[in-house]
Amino acid sequence: MDLKFGDVQETALIPLAIKASETSRPNARIKDLKAKEIIDTLGVDVSKFDPFLSHEGVVARTIMFREELKRLIGIYPEALCINLGCGFDDKFSQVDNGKITWFDVDLPDQIAVRRKVYEDRERCTMLDGSALEREWTKNLPKNDITIVVMEGVLQYFSKEQVEICLKMLCDSFPHGYLLAEQHSPFLEKHGNHHDAVKNTNAAFGWGTKTGREYLELEPRLTFVSEKSYNKEMKKYSIRGKLFAVVGKNINNRLAVFKW
Numbered sequence: 571m572d573l574k575f576g577d578v579q580e581t582a583l584i585p586l587a588i589k590a591s592e593t594s595r596p597n598a599r600i601k602d603l604k605a606k607e608i609i610d611t612l613g614v615d616v617s618k619f620d621p622f623l624s625h626e627g628v629v630a631r632t633i634m635f636r637e638e639l640k641r642l643i644g645i646y647p648e649a650l651c652i653n654l655g656c657g658f659d660d661k662f663s664q665v666d667n668g669k670i671t672w673f674d675v676d677l678p679d680q681i682a683v684r685r686k687v688y689e690d691r692e693r694c695t696m697l698d699g700s701a702l703e704r705e706w707t708k709n710l711p712k713n714d715i716t717i718v719v720m721e722g723v724l725q726y727f728s729k730e731q732v733e734i735c736l737k738m739l740c741d742s743f744p745h746g747y748l749l750a751e752q753h754s755p756f757l758e759k760h761g762n763h764h765d766a767v768k769n770t771n772a773a774f775g776w777g778t779k780t781g782r783e784y785l786e787l788e789p790r791l792t793f794v795s796e797k798s799y800n801k802e803m804k805k806y807s808i809r810g811k812l813f814a815v816v817g818k819n820i821n822n823r824l825a826v827f828k829w
């Protein structure tokens with residue numbers, strides 16, 4: 571299949587490759603049969619997108635985002651959930667409780683490719699939209715609580731773009747939670763050495779020492795929690811344990827905000 575991706579859109583192949591390869595391993599920590607099916611259907615070569623640290627990081631973040639999302643859905647079982655910058659991710663099927671309303675949102679060219687491998691499902695709809703403008707939010711169903719997932723997305727934005735995105739979310743939805751992947755200023759500077767992203771044309775944007783830096787950009791947000799991926803990665807291998815020491819402050823984090 572002849573596919574054209576933008577530079578950041580191409581990065582969606584990294585978690586896709588990793589979820590598929592982890593699924594095929596004995597004692598897989600995550601099972602994502604859809605990821606394998608997508609690679610086969612699209613016929614893309616993803617062999618360069620599965621190095622060790624990225625692999626462990628994506629496995630860790632998949633588990634951590636899923637668990638945090640399940641926790642919030644447990645409190646707000648009828649929430650409006652948005653996977654913003656969804657790529658090929660299939661989080662809906664991991665957390666669906668039969669009551670949430672879910673939207674998978676990404677840039678139009680990414681959604682066009684996604685439509686080749688997914689169909690809309692009951693309560694789960696794909697939508698063209700950008701994290702940097704709010705037109706797409708206007709026709710969504712109204713809900714008291716919106717849970718927005720941004721996994722592997724904000725790290726490609728400049729500080730100004732992060733600010734625009736946070737304002738867009740707070741302007742568009744009365745109350746909500748944001749689950750946001752954070753990366754460090756170290757990675758912002760040295761992203762061209764990142765073991766998987768170096769194989770794409772994408773570049774990392776603004777990195778934070780703590781997610782609390784978001785509060786200066788958008789005063790309607792409050793900080794809920796933040797956890798390094800090291801917490802999960804160190805459970806599984808000596809290299810993961812070592813990285814938790816050496817990379818104590820440089821690994822990515824899941825930060826949760828509320829407004």
Ligand SMILES: C[S@@+](CC[C@H](N)C(=O)[O-])C[C@H]1O[C@@H](n2cnc3c(N)ncnc32)[C@H](O)[C@@H]1O
Pocket residue numbers: 578579580581582583584585586654655656657658659675676677680699700701702720721722723726
């Ligand atoms: C690394 S991929 C992550 C995909 C998915 N969240 C996952 O974890 O598998 C980054 C995604 O962000 C999307 N993206 C980049 N800029 C965006 C924007 N302004 N608005 C919405 N999505 C965007 C890309 O198209 C791509 O699908």
